[in-house]
Structures are given as C-alpha cells and as structure tokens.
Amino acid sequence: MSLQLEKIFYDFIKQVATGIPEDVYIKIKEAYEAETVPAAKEQLKAILEDMQIACNKQRPICQDTGTPYVWIEWGEDFPIKPSKIIEEFKNALRKITKDGYLRPNAVDPLRGRNSGDNTGRYIPWIHVEPVPGDKLVVHLMTKGGGSEAPSTLIMSTPLKGFENLKRGVVDAIARAGPLPCPPLIVGVAIGAGADIVMTLAKKALLRPVGERHPDPEVAKLEEELLEALNKLELGPHGFGGKLTALDVKMEYSYRHPATFAIGIVTSCWATRRGSIEIMPNGSYRMLTRHLQPRDGVCTL
Amino acid sequence: MSEARIFHLKTPLTDEEVEKLRVGDIVYITGIMVTARDEAHKEILETLEKGEKLPIDLKGLVLYHCGPVARKRPDGSWEIVAAGPTTSMRMESVEAEFIEKTGVKMIVGKGGMGKRTAEAMKKHKAVYAVFTGGAGALAADRIKRVVDVYWLEELGIPEAVWVFEVEEFGPLIVTIDTTGENYYEKKLADVRKRAEEVIKELLEK
Numbered sequence: 001m002s003l004q005l006e007k008i009f010y011d012f013i014k015q016v017a018t019g020i021p022e023d024v025y026i027k028i029k030e031a032y033e034a035e036t037v038p039a040a041k042e043q044l045k046a047i048l049e050d051m052q053i054a055c056n057k058q059r060p061i062c063q064d065t066g067t068p069y070v071w072i073e074w075g076e077d078f079p080i081k082p083s084k085i086i087e088e089f090k091n092a093l094r095k096i097t098k099d100g101y102l103r104p105n106a107v108d109p110l111r112g113r114n115s116g117d118n119t120g121r122y123i124p125w126i127h128v129e130p131v132p133g134d135k136l137v138v139h140l141m142t143k144g145g146g147s148e149a150p151s152t153l154i155m156s157t158p159l160k161g162f163e164n165l166k167r168g169v170v171d172a173i174a175r176a177g178p179l180p181c182p183p184l185i186v187g188v189a190i191g192a193g194a195d196i197v198m199t200l201a202k203k204a205l206l207r208p209v210g211e212r213h214p215d216p217e218v219a220k221l222e223e224e225l226l227e228a229l230n231k232l233e234l235g236p237h238g239f240g241g242k243l244t245a246l247d248v249k250m251e252y253s254y255r256h257p258a259t260f261a262i263g264i265v266t267s268c269w270a271t272r273r274g275s276i277e278i279m280p281n282g283s284y285r286m287l288t289r290h291l292q293p294r295d296g297v298c299t300l
Numbered sequence: 301m302s303e304a305r306i307f308h309l310k311t312p313l314t315d316e317e318v319e320k321l322r323v324g325d326i327v328y329i330t331g332i333m334v335t336a337r338d339e340a341h342k343e344i345l346e347t348l349e350k351g352e353k354l355p356i357d358l359k360g361l362v363l364y365h366c367g368p369v370a371r372k373r374p375d376g377s378w379e380i381v382a383a384g385p386t387t388s389m390r391m392e393s394v395e396a397e398f399i400e401k402t403g404v405k406m407i408v409g410k411g412g413m414g415k416r417t418a419e420a421m422k423k424h425k426a427v428y429a430v431f432t433g434g435a436g437a438l439a440a441d442r443i444k445r446v447v448d449v450y451w452l453e454e455l456g457i458p459e460a461v462w463v464f465e466v467e468e469f470g471p472l473i474v475t476i477d478t479t480g481e482n483y484y485e486k487k488l489a490d491v492r493k494r495a496e497e498v499i500k501e502l503l504e505k
Contacts, residue, residue, distance in 0.1 A: 038304060039324070042471055043432050050435035054382075063369050063382035063436035100371030100381050103458060114456050146387055146410075146433070166502045174495035177488045178411045179387055181433040228502045234491045237410065237433055238484060239473070270434040 003282040005085060009092035009138070012286075013068075016140050016274040017060045017101050019290030020051045022300045023208040024246060024271050028183070031243040040241030047236065047269055055291045055298035062270040065102040066142035068093060068124035071203065077134035079280050085136065086126055093118050105145070127199075136278040137287070139206055147184065147268040150176035153194055154262040161260035165190065169225050170232070172264050173245065178238030181268035183246045185209065186229065188221075189263040191253035197263030204249035205267045206275070208288075213250055222248045236269070246271075308468070312360025313405035315425040321474050323483045327429055328470035332447065333362040333408065335462040337386055339455050341394045348401050355450045356463060358402040365391060365409030367458030369436070370446070378446040380464070382436030385410040388428070396420035408472055412484030418476045428476035431469075442469040 028051075032044035054061040070089065074082050094117040097104055106120040107113065118124070150172045156164040169188055189200035212219035225248040235241035246269070255261070267273075275287035291298055304326045309317055311331030321327065334356060336344060347354055368383035388409030391398075395407070395417045405426050407413070410433035421427060431439060447463040455461075475483035 039473060042304070042326070042473070046432040046435050046438060046471060050384075050432070050438035053441050054437035057437065057441075059437045059440060060369055060382040061437055062434040063367065063384045063439075064386070064434075065369065065382075100369060100379075103367070103369040103382075104456070116456075144434070149387075163503060167499050170495050170499050170502065174491050177491065178430075178433070178484065179389070181410070224502060224505060228498045231498050231501075232491050232494050234487075237430065238412070238487055238491075240487070268434055 003080060005080065005088035005278070006091045006095070008276070008278060008284055009089050010096055012138070012274065012276045013092060013096050013140065014058070014101055015286065015290055015292065016142060016272050017065055018054050018058050019292045020054070020061055021208070021271065021273060022289035022291070023210060024269070025051060025291050025300065027209045027246050028269065031183070035241050035243065037235065037239065037241035039239035040235040040243070043236035043239050044243070051291055052298055055293060060101060060103070061272060062144060063103060064144045064146065065105065066144045066272065067105060068118060069141045069143055069202065070124050070126045071139040071206070072126065072128045073131045073137040074128055075133040075135045076130050077280070078136045080136075082128045089138075090119050090124065093124060102142070134280045137275060138278070139273070139275045141206060141273040144181070144268050144270065147180040147266050149179045150264065150266050151198070152264040153198060155194065156260040156262055158255070158258070158260040161190070161262070165262050166225065166228070168262055169248070169264055170228055173229055173266070174232055174234065176266070177234065180266050181237065181270065182234055183236055183243045183269050185246050185267040185271055186225070186248045187265045187267070188225065188248060189251045189253070190255065191261050191263070192256045192259055193261055196253050197261045198265065200251040200253060201263035201265045204251040205265065205271070206273055207249045209247040218250045218252065222250050304473075311362060313362070314360065315405070318405050318425055318427050319478050321427050322477050323474055323481045325474045326470065327472040327474060328468045329362055329406070329472065330467050330469070331362070331465070333364045333464045333466050333469060334358060335364045335366045335368065335464070337365060337367050337459050338390055339459040340451060340461045341391055341398060343451055343455070344461070345394060345397060345401065354402070356448070358404050360403065360405050362406045362408055363398070363404040364464070365407070366439075368440070368462060370457050370462070378449065380440045380443045380446060383439040383443060383464075384434050384436035385431045387411050388413050392417060399424050399426050412475050412482070418480050418482045421476055422478055422480040425478050427474050427478060429472035429474045431472055439469070442466050
C-alpha cells in the first residue's frame, strides 16, 4: 500500500464535516428525550434532524464549516516529514473546499480578501508534536466562528485563582447567551501564561463528552462547573431547559508562583472533531466514531 | 414559552399576517427568502441611498441572515449545501433602516436582535424569528431552488444576496413581535440573574 496522504486527509476532513461525533450525538439524543421545556425540545429535535440530514446527504452539518485546527502527533520513524505532511493536508483542504464540503472561511484581515480555499497566513492552525514510534496521528477540529465569542482570558492572582475560575466560566457562558450556539462544550485551562491556557483549553475540547479527566481534582472541578452551567436555564439556543453545556473539559499546566492564568473557550453543539491514525504502509483507521452511513442507514 | 402556536405562511407576507404573530410562536415559511449579511446590508442600503432600484423588490419578503455553502452544478445552476443562520446582532446597527427602506416583513437569523430593531419592527410591522443555529443541512433541505444571486462577484459566496425558493422552512421561533416584545432581552436578564446565584452556590463548595 502506498502512502497517499492527500486522499486520506480528504476523506478524513469530509468525515469530520459531515458526521457528528458519536459522543455529541448520544448526549443530545438523551437530552432531547429527557427535555420537558417545549421550545428547548423543539431546538434539540431540529439539531438531531440536521445531524441526520448531514449524514444521509453527506453535507456539512453547519454552513459555518469553521477554521481548521490541526494537532499532529508525528512518529519520528514515520516515513514522511512534517513539512510534507502539512503540505498534503493543505492540498486536501483546498480540494475539499473547491468540492463544496467546506465554506471558504480564511480572510486576510488587512485587505478583507477571502483566499477562497481555507488556507492563508497561519491557517490552518497547526501544532506538530514529535512522538516516539512510526505512526502518524492527526486530530482535526473545524471550529465555528460564533462559538469563539465567549473566549475569555483571566490573569488571576493565585490566591483568587479558583474563585475567578468558577466565576469566569459561569459569567462567560451566561453573558454569551445564545450567540455561540449552545448546548456547548466548554474548555477550561489553568496555567503559567496567557498563550498556554488558551491553547490547552482549546485542545481540551478534543476530549469526548462524558469522559472525566484522569486527575480526580480536575475531574471534580469539571463536574462542579458542568452542574453549575446546566442550572443557568439558558438551554439550546437560549430557549431554556436543562442542557446549556454538553460537558466541561479541563486541562492544566504547572503555573508560575506568581501567576494563575485561566483560559476559557467553547465549542458549539455542532462540534466537529475527529482523529485518524495512519501507519507507515498507508493503512489507516479513524480513532473517533461518527454518525455515518453504514449499509445505507445513518448510524453510529 | 409554553405550548407554541404553529403558523404556516406564504410570501409575500402582509401586515395582518405578521401582526398576528407573538413571541414564542412557531412559523414555517413557503415562498421567497432573501439572504443578506454584513456586506450585503451595506450594498443594499447604498443602492437605495443613491436612489437606484434593487435587483429584487424585498417588500413582504423574508430576509435571512445567512452565508450559505453553495456549489455550482455542471448545468450552471446552484446547489445549496448548507444554509443555517448567522449571528443577527452584527446587523443591529443598520437593521432598523433596512426594515424601513425595504419593507421586509420577517427577519430570520440567530441569537436575537436589539432595541432599535425591535422598535423598527413595532413601527413598520415586521417580526424577527430564529432558525436553529448551526442546522445548516436541515435548512438546505428546505430550500427548493436558487431563484437568483446578486453581488456574487463583488462579495463572494457567503456574503452575496441569494434568493431562495423555500418550502416549509422552519421551525422558526418568533422572538421579536410587532408589539415590541423581545424574548431574548428578558431571557438573558433572567440567565444573568441566575448566574449570580449559581456562582454563589459554586463558591460555597
């Protein structure tokens, strides 16, 4: 089997754009069944219908097909170098945009010009991490523009750290209201500096809904924050009910003795993310499950 | 919002039809919806400012805050692939003038709109309704065909003015009605009040 990365990436991006992740689908379906507020239930019904249509017709789940965020775990013995991998990824991105699966979303901020193919200065936003071994793992999140709205950075003093964190998370979601398209996945990070916490909070959104952080202290905070957010009665698109947040995902780095930086980001209900593992011989498998047509029927 | 009333309406909409609608009602639209986002609002208002005619008369029609994903079929016609709503508040600064000058009777978007728009809607008899944000595939499914597209060259696919023929487009939930009632304004005040209580509880843990 020869290594045709562009083709693999093309199918991978298509899967992410059209197939909602399993964890998100299950959570929304359960919430729909349990919801008692009629307007909220109506929204969840439309959301589930949208997910089914996107899968059945192989269309993007949302017309805002987002900004591509890519995390590459590059096995140092993988036969292709990172620069080439990135080039192949960009080629796939250009092609799939041209084929109408992604909306062109990369705009030159100074000249207002849309590149037309979802690539441009620093876009896609790519992190590469060398790891031992010969495999290539790629995580992709195509992140909607509206759900960037509540993003918050708090440079807290250490003494007030956890108070500011709790206040900050609840405030950010309450203030944003319906704009970021709730129910949301909320990413929260603590660490030494501004860039560290924003990056870690965003990466935390990759973790599946329902999964708790392995560190019990972090897991406890995740649960407390989730419970608090779902008491806000903001609900799907602001129509009330029990489901404002699908989950809260936390991450941390060690901090500086004098700093307690807090990063908060959100992802809309139409969270589009996926992971793929590619072997040196060109065989590959999805590491994430998505709603997709199996024998002509859209199932997980 | 308790049990919702459901309306199936055809464009062009009349004052009488929209005056019946109240916050919380669910509407399904059949007929013509015209998209405009930030740049298109600017183009349309500038055209009217210059005393020129718009390529389409918007009177009685539905304005849709939407930047679709569209692809051209081999025969040159357009296929709308995804077409959910965009954030309406971005158009708040120009929407009151837009309603007055174009005569649109319904605006569809997401996230709600502000005071000035609500006042203009009361004065000129129009309503604002939300379509489920993000539900781009569902929306595309309700669009039967693209009647026309304007300013495509100048503004590009998402910002262009698309004229859609739609069938049973919805569910659209009315959040601003012709009495000036604004659902989100009240809801968000409630949510912020709850946030204070929730934070207090959380800090005691």
